[in-house]
Amino acid sequence: MHINQLKIQLQRHQKQLEECTLCPQMFGPPIHGLAVESKVILIGQAPGFKEIEVLRPFAWTAGKKLFSWFEDIGMNENQFRKSIYMSAICRCYPGKKIVSTKTEHAKKKKAHGDRVPDKNEIKQCSQWLHSEIELLKPELLILVGKLAINQFMPVKKLDEVIGQVHHININNHQCDAIPLPHPSGASTWPLTEPGKTLLKQAMALINKHPSWKNLK
Ligand code: SF4
Structure with missing residues (x-):
């Protein structure tokens, strides 16, 4: 596909994505990165409430840590956002996880971390990711977090x-x-062994992957 045609297709895809309201328990708007014609796709889990506010994936504390890993292999956040297509398993914010606690106020409900998207939400949202894979035909997927890896x-x-x-x-x-x-x-x-060493190995593998080298 001609490069400009691909960009137009990606932009059209993202416009449609922005209008998606398939999941009643999710909080929109759906978040996406730039329409980058890249052979590398980063796939995260789901945006947090800050990402929904600023309309950018990995825009808060987790993003700072993630981009510091890429900075270590020679690509800063700005370059990353312009060179890699940023996708996710779910594009809307799942909301807070509700946990029942047994304290003196038994059965009190307490917000605790973000809710993990359910199977149906993951399935519904996968259509967007599959369209992106079909359009971009990536050579490398960078999968961030267990939900994405799974x-x-x-x-x-x-x-x-x-x-x-x-x-x-x-x-x-x-x-x-x-x-x-x-x-x-x-x-x-990532802060304890063997995670520390395995993370370094993973970043070294990204750095020497042919599709990553072609980005620079
Ligand atoms: S999570 Fe995905 S499928 Fe569900 S409403 Fe948001 S964009 Fe649509």
């Missing part, structure tokens, strides 16, 4: 999949996938 390969423990390149097939499209942990402060996995 959509492409079974994962019980992050140790089993991070630090490796996985060859995957999505609707007859072959490409590589390099998983990363979620950069939110809630996870200590």
